[in-house]
Amino acid sequence: MKLSFTKMHGAGNDFVVIDATRAPFRPTPALLQRLTDRRFGVGCDQVLVIEAPSAPDIDFDYRIFNADGSEVGQCGNGSRALARFVREQGLSDKDVIKVRTRTSDLELVHLPDGRVRVNMGVPRLLPAQIPYTGAAGRAPLYRLVLDGEGFEFGAVNMGNPHAVLEVADVDAAPVGELGPRLQRAPAFPEQVNVGFLQIQAADRVRLRVYERGAGETLACGSGACAAVVAGRLWQRLGEKVDVEVRGGMLTIEWAGEGQPVYMTGPAETVFTGEIEWVK
Structure with missing residues (x-):
């Protein structure tokens, strides 16, 4: 089957973004390798999977996968890419979006200059x-x-x-x-x-x-x-x-x-595409 994706970056930290808001999706290690490989695949630092919200006070869940198959709980540049993606894809027209990762709840704010400001939460120091x-x-x-x-x-x-x-x-x-x-x-x-x-x-x-x-x-x-x-x-x-x-x-x-710590920066779409994928 064909898997649709969007290539994005935030200050050069690049991502393959997949819309899983309509159907559950979890990439296999083999698919992650294809998506992240810069010579034989699409090429990116991480794969972002955007999902339907898991709670009524959240707009979207999103998951962050590394090339080695591991899942991490936070990606500030990825959250800005997510904010731009959901707006460009017509998934949300809100100026303020609330999202949930494996470890954090984040608030993303679209600014008039095109940048995105992210409430990254309170740092943990112990x-x-x-x-x-x-x-x-x-x-x-x-x-x-x-x-x-x-x-x-x-x-x-x-x-x-x-x-x-x-x-x-x-x-x-x-x-x-x-x-x-x-x-x-x-x-x-x-x-x-x-x-x-x-x-x-x-x-x-x-x-x-x-x-x-x-x-x-x-x-x-x-x-x-x-x-x-x-x-x-x-x-x-x-x-x-x-x-x-x-x-x-x-x-x-x-x-x-x-x-909380606030981060402001750019997010850009590079291109969209499809890749053959076998479940």
Whole structure:
């Protein structure tokens, strides 16, 4: 059978989006490999499946799948793509949309300039909430020793776990080498997304993120949120920060403890298509 899809991206973090609002759908590992493969398939960082709402106060559910078949609970750039998708497909004409992932409820707001603002929820900061087993109590910075080498990082859960390291130059950061090492560290029982943060000023940073199940992407919305939260906890950043990622610019706002994080950024449709799929 033919499976219809839409290719989208948010600041270069790209997705294959599938409308499952009318019939249940769960991609098989083989189909995920075809959809995410950049040489033999469509090509994307993650596959987004949009479903009918599971509760009366939600407009849509959506599921986020990595190329390796794993399902994750949060994707900030994907949520902006979802907002644009449902409007372009005539599924909703609301300016404010409420969606549910496996771990989070999100509020998506269409702005007049075409960008989407997302209420990403209140960050979770306790080690048990990350989860991180290397510390008994909460701290702005944690220290972890791997193979005799020590690392300091902030840890934040934005619906998925993030470790944030400050670097002097994000272009020279060892993302491809250190990212997977920290991601698989035993102290992170669910693995972790690893952010490399260069602070340029209190309102501007640069960021690269090595994501679970996807490797380095051109942008990571939840990673940008986690980086700003970490920088605020280090007393290095203000309430509103422009985050330069390799695919563009995101704006992150966080008033502080107990408050939600807001992310604003673009979402674009690239093309639509169909792919042969055998159930």
